[in-house]
Amino acid sequence: MPNIRKADVVIVGGGIVGAAAARELAKYNLDVVLLEKHPDLAMGTTKANSAILHAGFDAPPGSLKALLNVRGNELFRKLQADLGLEIRLTGSLVVATSDEELAALGELLKRGTLNGVPGLKMLSREEVLALEPNLTEKTLGALLAPTGGVMSPFGAALALAENAVRNGVTVLRDCPVTAFEVAGGRVTGVRTPQGFIAAKFVVNAAGLASDAVSRLAGDDSFSISPRKGEYVLFDKQASSLVSTVVFPTPTKISKGILVSPTFHGNMFIGPNAMDCCDATDTETTAAGLAEIISGAARLVPSIPLNASITQFAGLRAVGSGGDFIVGPSPAVGGLVHAAGIQSPGLTAAPAIAERLAAVLGELGLAMTPKRSFDPQNPPRIVFNALPAAEQEELVCENPLFGRVICRCETITEGEIVAAIHSPCGARTIDGVKRRTRAGMGRCQGGFCGPRVTAILARELKIPITGVRKDTAASYLFFAKIPGVCEVNGNA
Ligand SMILES: Cc1cc2nc3c(=O)[nH]c(=O)nc-3n(C[C@H](O)[C@H](O)[C@H](O)COP(=O)(O)OP(=O)(O)OC[C@H]3O[C@@H](n4cnc5c(N)ncnc54)[C@H](O)[C@@H]3O)c2cc1C
Structure with a gap:
């Protein structure tokens, strides 16, 4: 197996916790790699929850859940402006x-x-x-x-990951961790189908699979x-x-x-x-x-x-203990868990990330602040939120903004193309949906699905048969029907 790279920190799992951890660690001079087994980030629990920014009155005082919920709520309200997060404090x-x-x-x-x-x-x-x-x-x-409110959970995870990538983090998708290398009681790296990655530390943010990932490293201290x-x-x-x-x-x-x-x-x-x-x-x-x-x-x-x-x-x-598990593995060196992250884990994610960074520092990782760290993402164009004059100007500059692909939500081809080509951009139909809302409306993608498929094939330069809906093998088309249709990358 080729040794594809060395990293200071490998993060396993690209949900809201892994994405927040990647962005937090991007503030330091560290080589950070985020691994996600699915073709896109935010496809686990982060994509299907109540999407509430919890205020923090529910968890028992003194628990990590309580502490990190209240801090996470505060941090998200600060992150909103930098990352253009979709958060509304409805109460x-x-x-x-x-x-x-x-x-x-x-x-x-x-x-x-x-x-x-x-x-x-x-x-x-x-x-x-x-x-x-x-x-x-x-x-x-x-x-x-x-301070309670509503937010877009996958929007937040994708924005955090985009900012992490803009600040030097590597994200590898379709890249499950399948095994750990352990030497002298310490994790030295992870095996994946894309090669071996040597790491000083591994952060386990694998959500529902965090106990299985932990067991791969020889730690069965908790179950999910x-x-x-x-x-x-x-x-x-x-x-x-x-x-x-x-x-x-x-x-x-x-x-x-x-x-x-x-x-x-x-x-x-x-x-x-x-x-x-x-x-x-x-x-x-x-x-x-x-x-x-x-x-x-x-x-x-x-x-x-x-x-x-x-x-x-x-x-x-x-998690078997009831509370969040955020800290070093009790069984093996170099492994740090962010596990058992049930509700309010979405809200708590930036605070969990802050705590993970502190734990890594305490464990001896050199945390030198990166001078070039840019906390902001450039604003994303949301065509249907623009005043008519700006829409007109945009269409003149780029006619793709004049082609509405999703009629329920008024999402243009320009927005879809931008979502595909942004850092850590969309590769699947649902990836386009989560970044632009094309397919989120009343018809749930019934009309725009085929057009999004064709745009993905064209922009990613892959055949239509290579376009996936969401998971690793979720191909929509299997072959041409000879004499009936010609399906190729330019369709
Ligand atoms: C019904 C419900 C309602 C909720 N409501 C709220 C709410 O309103 N507010 C709130 O704050 N929280 C809420 N939560 C909790 C919140 O959704 C979760 O705490 C949060 O999404 C967990 O994020 P995560 O990153 O830990 O996990 P996930 O999003 O599941 O991410 C883990 C990732 O790890 C990947 N992975 C797994 N194994 C591997 C491997 N071997 N290699 C590489 N990658 C791997 C998975 O594919 C996945 O993408 C709710 C949860 C549920 C289920």
């Missing part, structure tokens, strides 16, 4: 509909205050209903957290169990139903089924919480959907089911 409400739940809100307020969450406030029934008139008549009060959460997403016509993130009073295992706007103006309900044993099972179930529909209706009775546009499910990576 979040935890609604009580019984006296027991009202008492539980009092506990939550105490917990949030201990965790250092700013601005928490109890609202009376009248105040809540004035804010959210579509809530159930049974509403008795709510806890308001002004998947816990499924299902969702229904609604068309933008349902967007006026709620304007804040609306939670029920939480249970012991979950924050409960919520009703929430999305950053892009849709609305969703979910998730439930179902322990399962298959870390790849993201199918929705009739029973699960019925559970979230009735759960959401307890908060907001008028859920417009006829406006639903898709359903999906995500898997929480529940």
Whole structure:
């Protein structure tokens, strides 16, 4: 196996945690390589979750979850401007509909205050209903957290990774870690189908597979169990139903089924919480959907089911200890875990990254700040957000912006081409979708899918049969039908 390169740090896993870690380490004079087994980043838990920027009142005080949630929320609000992150501080409400739940809100307020969450406030029934008139008549009060909000989780991961690449990090996709080299009780590198990478340190940010990755290095100090959460997403016509993130009073295992706007103006309900044993099972179930529909209706009775546009499910990576595991392996040198990162792991990611960098420094990695570090990404063109005069100017400069490919979301060919050619750009149809929103609208890619496929083939200079939807082998076309169609890279 060729020794393709040497790195100071190899990060295993390109979800929000791996991407945030890559960007954090890019601030130092280090050779950093991020490895992702899928053709694109943000394809694990980071692509299917509630996308809430949690304020931080839920986790037990003193836990890593609590500490890193509150810090992550603060860091994301700072990162928003630098990276153009899609975050909106809608505020979040935890609604009580019984006296027991009202008492539980009092506990939550105490917990949030201990965790250092700013601005928490109890609202009376009248105040809540004035804010959210579509809530159930049974509403008795709510806890308001002004620093709660909604965000694009994959948008954040991709922006962090892009900034990391702009600052010298190497990202290798389609590159699973299959084995570790260990010598003298210390990890010395990782094996991948793209070659061996020698490393001083390996960061394990492999999400649902972080226990399997850890075992590859000889560390079985923790295990991960998947816990499924299902969702229904609604068309933008349902967007006026709620304007804040609306939670029920939480249970012991979950924050409960919520009703929430999305950053892009849709609305969703979910998730439930179902322990399962298959870390790849993201199918929705009739029973699960019925559970979230009735759960959401307890908060907001008028859920417009006829406006639903898709359903999906995500898997929480529940660690055996319950809390996040962020620190050195107890079994093998050179390995640092960011594992068991269940909710609020999206919010906490920049704080987890900060902690990982501190741990690596404590373990002896030379952390010399990089003078040339540029914290910003150039602004991304979002055609449908521009004033008409600027749209016209752009189309004159580049006619590709005058060709609307996704009609539901008004996404132009210019934006798709830019997404393909950006650092760590899109290589798959879903990669284009997550970067531009082409295919995210009411028709869910029914109309624009074939056109995006042709653009990917043309821009990546690959045959149509080489274009993938999402995962490693998700090819859409297998062969030409002789005499019926001619399929090639220029189609
Ligand atoms: C239902 C649900 C709701 C949630 N809601 C919220 C919320 O509202 N707010 C919030 O803050 N958090 C929320 N979370 C939690 C949040 O989504 C996760 O904590 C976060 O996405 C975890 O990111 P990650 O990078 O650790 O994992 P992942 O995104 O799963 O990334 C791990 C990556 O590692 C890769 N990988 C695995 N094995 C290998 C290998 N051998 N080699 C190379 N790569 C490998 C995977 O392909 C994957 O891309 C929710 C989670 C779920 C499931």
